[in-house]
Amino acid sequence: MFRKKTASIILALGVAVGAGPASAGTYGAGIENSQWYLAESVFGCSLTHEVPGYGKAVFNHRAGESMTFYLESDIPLMQPGRGRVVVEAPVWRPGTAPRNVGDVMVSDGPRPVSLGSRESMVLVQGLLSGMAPTVTRAAWYGSEPVRVQVSNINFANRYAAYRQCVGGLLPVNYDQIKRSRIPFAAGSSDLSDADRHLLDNIATYILADSTVERIFVDGHSDRYGSRITNRALSEERANVVAEYLQYQGVPEDMITVRAHGDRFPASSRAADNRRATIRLQRQGERPEMQQATGYGGSPSNG
Structure with a gap:
C-alpha cells in the first residue's frame, strides 16, 4: 500500500514537471487549459478550477455563510504544517512584486488548505487584477517545495456569474x-x-x-x-x-x-x-426519539 501511494506521488510530481507552466514542484494551469466551472443552486454556489497534476481550487459560498476557499487533492503532496499564501504575477507578467496574504496551516487530508472569508476575498481581488494566488509548502517527497498556483485566465466572467448565484442564495442553510x-x-x-x-x-x-x-x-x-x-x-x-x-x-x-x-x-x-x-x-434521516428528556434538552428539542 505504501509503495503504491509513493508511486502515485512520484508520478504526480512527474506530471508537474512536464505540464506545469513554471518550475518543477509548481502545479498550475497554463493559458491553453485554464478553466473555471460554476455549480449553482439556492443552497450554495461553487466556482471550481482544475489544477493539472494536483487537484482542484474551489471558491465556495454556502447559503447563510460567507465565502471560503480551499484546495482539494487526492494525493498528499504537501507536508502538514505552516505554509504560505501569496498573490503573485503569472510567468507571462514578470516584474510585478507579489503580495503576501499570510500563513496557512496545511492539514493531512483531501482538503489540505482552507481559507476564510477575508483571505478568500484577497485571492478574488488578485485574480480579477490578473494575478495568480499561490500556496507554497514543503513537499512530502523531493527537496523543492510544492507550489500550487491558481490561474486568473477565464476567471472574471465566471466570477460575475458566481456573484449572481450568491445574490440568489437562501438566507440560511x-x-x-x-x-x-x-x-x-x-x-x-x-x-x-x-x-x-x-x-x-x-x-x-x-x-x-x-x-x-x-x-x-x-x-x-x-x-x-x-x-x-x-x-x-x-x-x-x-x-x-x-x-x-x-x-x-x-x-x-x-x-x-x-x-x-x-x-x-x-x-x-x-x-x-x-x-x-x-x-x-x-427524508432518509434516522427518526430520533420523539420525547423530550431532562436537563440539556432532547434530540427533538434542540
Whole structure:
C-alpha cells in the first residue's frame, strides 16, 4: 500500500514537471487549459478550477455563510504544517512584486488548505487584477517545495456569474436552522421581531428544500405556577410558532405540535426553559426519539 501511494506521488510530481507552466514542484494551469466551472443552486454556489497534476481550487459560498476557499487533492503532496499564501504575477507578467496574504496551516487530508472569508476575498481581488494566488509548502517527497498556483485566465466572467448565484442564495442553510429555539418572557406566548425573522428564514428554507418532510414544534415552560397552567402555556407557545409557520406557507400536515409544560427543563435557569423549539427532519434521516428528556434538552428539542 505504501509503495503504491509513493508511486502515485512520484508520478504526480512527474506530471508537474512536464505540464506545469513554471518550475518543477509548481502545479498550475497554463493559458491553453485554464478553466473555471460554476455549480449553482439556492443552497450554495461553487466556482471550481482544475489544477493539472494536483487537484482542484474551489471558491465556495454556502447559503447563510460567507465565502471560503480551499484546495482539494487526492494525493498528499504537501507536508502538514505552516505554509504560505501569496498573490503573485503569472510567468507571462514578470516584474510585478507579489503580495503576501499570510500563513496557512496545511492539514493531512483531501482538503489540505482552507481559507476564510477575508483571505478568500484577497485571492478574488488578485485574480480579477490578473494575478495568480499561490500556496507554497514543503513537499512530502523531493527537496523543492510544492507550489500550487491558481490561474486568473477565464476567471472574471465566471466570477460575475458566481456573484449572481450568491445574490440568489437562501438566507440560511439546513445546519443553521434544523434545530432552532424561540425564547419567551415569563407568562408570555408573544413573538418578538427577532423571533419572526428567524421563523421567516425557517419557512423560506422549508419551502425551498423538498427533502424536509417533518417539522416538530415543542412548547415548554418554567416551573413557576401550577402544572395545568404551565401545560396550557407551553401549548400556546407551540401553537403560536406553528401558526406563524403556516401563515408563511408551510403546509399544516408537515407540522407536529407538542406541549410539555415544565417536564423537560433545558437548564436550571428559568429563562432557558420558557421556550418553543423547532426541529426539521429530512427524508432518509434516522427518526430520533420523539420525547423530550431532562436537563440539556432532547434530540427533538434542540
